[in-house]
Amino acid sequence: MTTDLSPIDKAKFVAAKQATRYVESGMKVGLGTGSTAAWLVKCLGEMVRDEGLRIKGVPTSARTAELARDVGIQVISLDEARWLDLTIDGADEFDDDLNLIKGGGGALLQEKIVATASDQMIVIADISKQVETLGAFPLPVEVIPFGWQTTKTLVEEMLVGLDVMGRSASLRMNGDAPYITDEGNHILDIHLNRIGNARQLSLVLNQIPGVVENGLFIDICDRVIIGYGDGRVEVRDINEGTTEVERFDFLQNDNIFTEIGD
Numbered sequence: 564m565t566t567d568l569s570p571i572d573k574a575k576f577v578a579a580k581q582a583t584r585y586v587e588s589g590m591k592v593g594l595g596t597g598s599t600a601a602w603l604v605k606c607l608g609e610m611v612r613d614e615g616l617r618i619k620g621v622p623t624s625a626r627t628a629e630l631a632r633d634v635g636i637q638v639i640s641l642d643e644a645r646w647l648d649l650t651i652d653g654a655d656e657f658d659d660d661l662n663l664i665k666g667g668g669g670a671l672l673q674e675k676i677v678a679t680a681s682d683q684m685i686v687i688a689d690i691s692k693q694v695e696t697l698g699a700f701p702l703p704v705e706v707i708p709f710g711w712q713t714t715k716t717l718v719e720e721m722l723v724g725l726d727v728m729g730r731s732a733s734l735r736m737n738g739d740a741p742y743i744t745d746e747g748n749h750i751l752d753i754h755l756n757r758i759g760n761a762r763q764l765s766l767v768l769n770q771i772p773g774v775v776e777n778g779l780f781i782d783i784c785d786r787v788i789i790g791y792g793d794g795r796v797e798v799r800d801i802n803e804g805t806t807e808v809e810r811f812d813f814l815q816n817d818n819i820f821t822e823i824g825d
């Protein structure tokens with residue numbers, strides 16, 4: 564039941580639930596990855612089952628694909644969809660311009676491709692993800708396994724000339740072995756502390772041979788829906804320049820959770 568959720572899960576849930584208002588029958592929807600995006604997929608599955616919502620979902624990871632199928636969402640590939648009406652995803656950080664750090668869950672490459680191939684991207688997040696300046700969260704960078712140590716050295720050397728406050732990169736691990744992404748790559752997490760010029764950093768990183776993509780999403784997100792543990796949701800729209808606040812009624816929506824579970 565939603566009343567039994569921790570404040571952070573309530574915040575994620577209300578953001579996800581609010582985002583479903585932007586989803587209409589007939590849409591092709593990019594489905595993000597992570598714990599907040601998982602709430603969204605469950606809420607959409609509920610709407611498919613109970614309200615006759617007809618959507619085609621393009622997942623951004625194998626685990627989101629599995630969850631989407633489990634809850635009854637029709638899953639198609641990006642190649643089948645070609646272009647999407649909307650992508651809804653979580654984020655590790657967002658700033659006032661709705662620039663993002665993503666990839667904490669290791670899915671940044673598919674997430675960036677899918678979000679870029681969408682008319683709109685909505686980020687759903689709890690308020691802890693809001694930052695003044697990006698960079699406290701280590702920046703994930705997807706690199707090919709071949710020569711990754713050389714790539715790591717090149718990344719660290721390149722950072723010397725840039726406006727950042729740290730430059731050590733660590734290889735993401737999964738137990739004793741390097742983490743492997745859905746595309747068969749590794750991830751370097753770069754500890755920058757503060758990113759002065761995210762646009763420049765993103766461009767320069769992607770010039771390094773061996774780097775496939777980085778977790779900076781610049782000018783991709785249109786709207787952020789911020790959830791709070793007390794049920795408030797705030798919707799910020801960067802194109803309209805608007806902010807709206809609403810309160811979500813948990814009691815009214817308790818049945819959702821008794822039915823779809825966690």
Ligand code: 5RP
Pocket residue numbers: 595596597598599600652653654655664665666667668669670671674
């Ligand atoms: C996965 C991501 C996630 O969206 C990000 O890590 C946020 O996850 P969560 O909603 O679990 O906090 O970028 O690659």
